[in-house]
Amino acid sequence: MTMVVESENGLHVVGTTPTRPDGLDKVTGRATFADDIYLPRMLHGKVLRSPHAHAKIKAISTRKATALPGVHAVITATDFPEPATAIESLGEGGMVDIKDLADNCIAKKRVFYDGHAVAAVAADNPHIAEQAAGLITVDYEVLEAVMDVQSAMADTAPVIHENFTPGSFFAQTEKAGPNAGRLEFSGGDINKGFSDATVVVEREFITQTVHQGYIESHVTTVQWDNDDRITVWTSSQGHFGIRDQLAGILNIPMSNINVIPLEIGGAFGGKDSVYLDPLAAMLSKKSGRPVKMAMSRNEVLRATGPSSGTHMKVRMGANDNGILLAADISFAYEAGAFPGGPVAAGILTATTRYNIPNYRLEGFDVILNKPRVKPYRAPGATQSHFAVETVMDELAKKLRIDPIEFRLKNAMKTGDRLVLGFPCPAIGGIELLEAVKSHPHYRSPLDGEKRGRGVAYGFWYGGGGVSSAELSVNADGTVQVCTGSCDMSGTRMTLAMQAAEALGIAVSEVLVKTGDTQSIGYTLPAWGSRTTFATGIACITVAEKVITKMIERAAGIWAVDFENVTFNSGVFSDRNDSDHSFTFKELAAKHDSTGGAICAQATVSPQGVGFQLAAYLVDVEVDTSTGKVTILRSTLFQDVGKAVHPDYVSGQMQGGVVQGLGWALNEEYVYADDGTLSNTTFLDYRMPTALDSPMTETVILETPNPGHPYGVRGAGEVSIVNPPAAVANAIYDAVGIRMNALPMSPKAVLEKLLKHDAAEF
C-alpha cells in the first residue's frame, strides 16, 4: 500500500502510474536477456578457477585441453596484451585501475581468492568446454590466505600486493600497513566534544561479506571480427563502462567495440564491471568464432563483486539535552583482492544526517583474499548505518529521550554544512521524522511478549553525471527517445514519462530505447540512483530542443515570427491568430513538407541528484528458544523529491527493505579455514524469500529537489541502509540484548541471549 503526499505543481504525466510497457515480456522471459543470444557458429566458453584463496601460479599446462575434440581455443593471462594506460572515464566512476581489473578477470602470476579465473576454454558446447577446463593442469604454490580485516591490517600479515595504489570510491587513500589504505575526515575539536559530553557510548561492530544476489547471473556473447571490430552482447548496468574497460584490457580503440545492452535480471551495483567479457573476446579472437559464456551461481558468488565485510568502531557523545557533541568513528572495510572498496562512502554517510560539531571519521580500505568488492545499493552505507544507528538508539535510551525526538534534535536541515562542507540543498529531514512520529505505526501500542519496535534514520548521497538522449519525432506523431541508460528499475517508463511531460503528449506516444555504445552518446551506468534523475534531465532537455524546432516549423507554416508561437501542454498556437493552432501530432505529420525529420540530441552532466533520506520503522518478535527473529510490521518513510511513478518508487523502497532485512537476519559469506567459500548456492547463501519478506508499507514524502525541473531526487538506494540497525534496536526493545554483528541469525541471537541470561545470574 502506497501513500503519496501529492504536490500541486501542474504536472500531467509525472506522478501518475501507467502500466510498464515491458512487464509481461520480462516476467514471461519473452524479453531478450543476455542468455537469449544465439549467433551462427557460436562457441561456448567455460572458465577454470582457482581452488585456493591465495597461491602462486608456477605453471599451467593446456595441452590436454587443447587436444580435446570440439575445443577451439584455450586462453590464459599470457594471451592478453599489456592493458592500455588508464584514461579518463573507464566506466567505474573513473576509479578503476585497469591493470587490477585485467588481473581480476584472469590471474597472471598469482591467484588472490577462491574462484579467481586462471584459464578459459571455448568449445562446440558447454559440456565439452567444461570437460576441457578440467583437463587444464595448474601447478600452485599455496600461500597463507588473509581472510579478515583485522589480520590483514596486522603488521605481520602476508603482503598481498607488493605495490598497490591505495584508493576508494569518492576518495584516494594513503597507504596504511601491508594491505590497507587509510583516509580521514574531521572537524571541530573531538577531545573537547567528548569532554563536554555527559553521555558517551562506544561500541564495536562486525559485518560479514554479502552479495547483491541478482537472479540473472553474468552472461556475455562476444564476436571478434577480422578487422578487430568487437561486438558484445552482455548484461550490465552500464554498457559504456563495459566498453571502456574492454578497450583498456584488450588495448584496442573504444570505437572498435560495440556493446549491445540487453534486459537485466538484477544488478544492484554488481554489474558495471567486466568478468567474462574479456575472456570471451580473446576466445573469439583465437577461435575466429563468436563465443558465449555464462556463470553458474557458484561462480557468481565466488568470483564477482560482493559488498564489504567490516570491522567498525563507533564512539559518540551528547549532553543532557540530547544534543550530539562528538563522534569518533574508525571503520575498516574489505576491499577484496584489489584496492578500491566503498569505505569512503561508508564513513561519509555514517553521521552526515546529524549536526555533530566535533567529529573524526577514519576509514581503512583493506585488501584480503576475497573477491574484489563491488558497489551494492548505497555502497558502504548499510554497514555504517548499522553501527551508528545502533549507538544512536543506545544514546537515546541512556538519555531517556524518544528515539525520533533525539534524531529531530540533531537532524541536518536545509542549509546546514558540517560534514558536507557546503550548505545542504533543500532537504526534508524534519518533515520525514515528523511523519514517522505521527504515523499510526509509530503511535500504535505493541502488545505481546518478546516483541519490540526499532527505528533507524538514514542518509545517502546518490550520483549525477553524464547522460545522453536522442529524440526523434515520427510522421504519425509518436516519438522515440534513445538513451544510454539500461532499464534496471522501470526507468524505461520513468524516462518516457519525463519526455512525455516535456512534450505535452501522452506517455503511450513515447517509446524509450536503450542504445548500444555505437548508436548513442556516452552515458554513465545506472548507479547512484542517477538514471531517473540525470538521464531524465537529458530527456527533458532533448524534448525542449525538439519543441523549439517545432515552434520554428509552426512559425514557418504560419509565416509569423518565432516569438509569436506559443507551446502549452502539447498545443502550438499563434499569439495573434486564434485560427493558427496545431496539436503535437498535427505538426509532426507536416515534417516532410517543412524541412524534413525533427530530431535532437542532448548530452548533459547534472550534479545535485539530491540527497536521499529515509527512516525505517520495524516491529519484531524474538523466539528466545531458537533465536529466530520474525518481522511483525514494517514501514519505510522516504523523501524522493518527486515520485515520477509512485508505484515504482514504492517498489524500490520495498526492495531495498527486503535486501536490508537479508543483511540483518541471514546473509553472509561463510569461508572455510583454507579461505574457500562454503556457501555457494542460494540454498546455503540465505536470501529472504517471499515467505521471509513482510509487507512493507511505504510513505513517500516529496521535498522537491531544486536540481531537477520536476523536483526528482534519487530514490533507489537509501531504503536499504536502515533495516539492520532498526531490527537490532527492535531486538533490544524486545529482549534487552544489543546485537553488534551481522547477520543477526538465529544462532547469533541465541548465543547473545544465553550470554545475557548467564550475566543476569
Place this chain on the structure above:
Amino acid sequence: MTMVVESENGLHVVGTTPTRPDGLDKVTGRATFADDIYLPRMLHGKVLRSPHAHAKIKAISTRKATALPGVHAVITATDFPEPATAIESLGEGGMVDIKDLADNCIAKKRVFYDGHAVAAVAADNPHIAEQAAGLITVDYEVLEAVMDVQSAMADTAPVIHENFTPGSFFAQTEKAGPNAGRLEFSGGDINKGFSDATVVVEREFITQTVHQGYIESHVTTVQWDNDDRITVWTSSQGHFGIRDQLAGILNIPMSNINVIPLEIGGAFGGKDSVYLDPLAAMLSKKSGRPVKMAMSRNEVLRATGPSSGTHMKVRMGANDNGILLAADISFAYEAGAFPGGPVAAGILTATTRYNIPNYRLEGFDVILNKPRVKPYRAPGATQSHFAVETVMDELAKKLRIDPIEFRLKNAMKTGDRLVLGFPCPAIGGIELLEAVKSHPHYRSPLDGEKRGRGVAYGFWYGGGGVSSAELSVNADGTVQVCTGSCDMSGTRMTLAMQAAEALGIAVSEVLVKTGDTQSIGYTLPAWGSRTTFATGIACITVAEKVITKMIERAAGIWAVDFENVTFNSGVFSDRNDSDHSFTFKELAAKHDSTGGAICAQATVSPQGVGFQLAAYLVDVEVDTSTGKVTILRSTLFQDVGKAVHPDYVSGQMQGGVVQGLGWALNEEYVYADDGTLSNTTFLDYRMPTALDSPMTETVILETPNPGHPYGVRGAGEVSIVNPPAAVANAIYDAVGIRMNALPMSPKAVLEKLLKHDAAEF
C-alpha cells in the same frame, strides 16, 4: 585500371583509397546478414503463392494446414487490419499507396500476378511450413491475364483495378484508358521544330521486364511482443521506409516498431519495400513466437519488384549543321500489378542532356499482370537511353558527323535550362565528351571482321533528402558516427572518410555504424546515389558541431575567448599563445574534466545531389553464324564531382556497366501464354557471369558539385544507362543492323541478320 583527374583542393582523406573495414567479413560471410538471425523459440514461415497471373479468390481453406503438427499459425489477408491512411513519408519517396502495398504483400479478393502471396504459415521448421502451405486449398476463378503494355492500353482490355490512383515516380499522372496513367512534358513548338529539321529519324523500341538480381534474397525475422512492440531484423536499403510501411499496413504507431538493419547482399533499388515483413509480423503476433521468413530465388523473381518492360516511340529531328531541333517521344512503361512505375523518370531523362528547343515527352504508367515494379539503378533511364541514344547514333550517321561531335554540338552546359526548367548547376558534359574524344580507346583503329564500335551518352538526376547522423567522441580520441544509412556500396567507408576529413583525424579513428530506427534520426533509404552525398553532408555537419564544442572546451581550459581558439587539420591552437595547443586526441582525453562526453547530432535535408553524366564506349564482335555478341573493349567515362574513394567509384561504374550489358545482351522475364513466369532461376534468367563480363576501364572526371562541401555528386547509377544503346550502335557499326529490342540475345541478333541478308537480295 582507374584514372582520376585529381583536383587540387587540400583534402587529406577524401580522394584516398583506404581498405574497407568490412570487406573480409562480408566476403567470408562472417558479417551478420539477415539470414544469420536466430532467436529462442523462433519459427519459420513460408508463403503460399498464386499459380495464376490473374484470378478471383473465391475461397481459401486453411483447415488442413492448421491441423498439421508443428504448425503454429496460418494467416490470410483477413488477418490484417485496414491499413492506416497514408501519411507523409511512407518511405518509398512518399509515393507509395499503403493500400496497394498491403494488397501486394498478401492478396485480398484477387491475385494480380503469378507468385502473388495468398497465405502464409509459421511452423517449427521450414519443411513443415512448406508442407503446410501446400495443404492450403484456394478456389480460384481464373481471369484473362494482361501481359504487355500494348494490350493493357487497349480499350477492350480487362480492367485490372476498378478504381486506381494514377501515379509514377516524381510525378502524378492522369488516368488514360482502363489500365494506364499518362503524363506529358513539352516545350517550344514541336511542329515547327520538325518542319525546320532536314534530317528526321522515327523508331519504335521494345524492352523486356528485368530484375535487379541481387544475390541475397529477401529475409526477415520479426518478433511481436506482448505490448505490441515489434522488432524486425531485415535486409533492406531503407529500414525507416520498412518501418513506416509496416506501421501503415499493420496500423500501429511507428514508435512501436524497431527495424534493425543488417548487411545487405545487393539491392539496386529493389529492397526498399516490404514483402515478407508484414506476413512474418502477423505470424509472430498469432503464434506468440518470433518468425523468420526467407524467399527462394523463384519467389524473388516472381514476386518482388523488377524494372519495367517498355514500348517506346521516338522521333527526333536535326538541321544540316547537326543541331537538334525537335524531339517527340511517347514511352509506355510497365507498372506491374499496381500503379507507380518509373515512366516519369524515363521520359525526364530521355533527352535532358541535350538542348532541344522543341519537345514533347509523353509517358504512360501501365498496369498489367506482372509483379509490381521497383526502382532499378537510375530507374527508367536505361530503357529511355536505349531508345534515344540509338536514334542519336542513326541521326549522326545520316548527318555524317562523328557521334561525339554530334553530341558535343547539342550537349547541355552549365546554366542551360530547357527540359530542366531551371539553370543547370555546374556540370561537366563538354569536358566528359572531350575526354572520350581524346581517349586512346576512341582514337585507336578497330581492325577485324564483323567488329564495331559504339558510344552512348547518358544522364541521371540522383536524389538528396533527409539524412541523420550522430557523432560521439571517445576518451581515447576515437570517434563513432551513427547514421541511418545502410552500407550498400562501401558507404561505411565513404562516410567515415568525410567525417575524418572534417575532424582532421585519420579515417582509422572513425567507426561508422548504421543505427536502428529507434536509435538514430530519420534517414531516407540508400537510393538515388544519395548516401555518400546526403548522409555525407550529415556527417560533415555533425563533425563541425563537435569541433565547435571542442573549441569551447579548449577555450575553457586555456581560459581564453572562444574566438581565440583556431582549429586546423586536427589541431586546436590559441592565436595568442603558441604553448596552447591540443591534438584532437589530447583534447578528447580531457572530456570528463571539462563537462563530460562530447556528442552531437545532425538531421539534414540537402538537395542538389548534382546531376550524373556518363559516356560509354564499347567495341564488339558479332558472330553472324550464331548471333552471339562478344564485348572486345569497354570504357566508361563519368563525372562524379569528387571521388571520395576512387576505387569504390570505379567499382560502382564497372558494376553498372556489367548490369547494363546484362540488359543489353541477355536478361528478360520469359512468360508462358498463361502469364506464368518460365525462367525463375539464375540458370534460366541469364545474368552476366564473370566469364561474360569484360574488364571495363573507368575514367573518372571531377567537376565539383557546388551542393556539397567537397564537391561530391552522386556516382552510383548513371553507369547503367548507356551500355544497351552503345552495344546496339556497335552492332550496327559491325554488321549494319539496327537492333530495336532488348535483350539483343543471339536469337534476336540472328533473326535480324537473316531478315537483313534477305532484304539485301
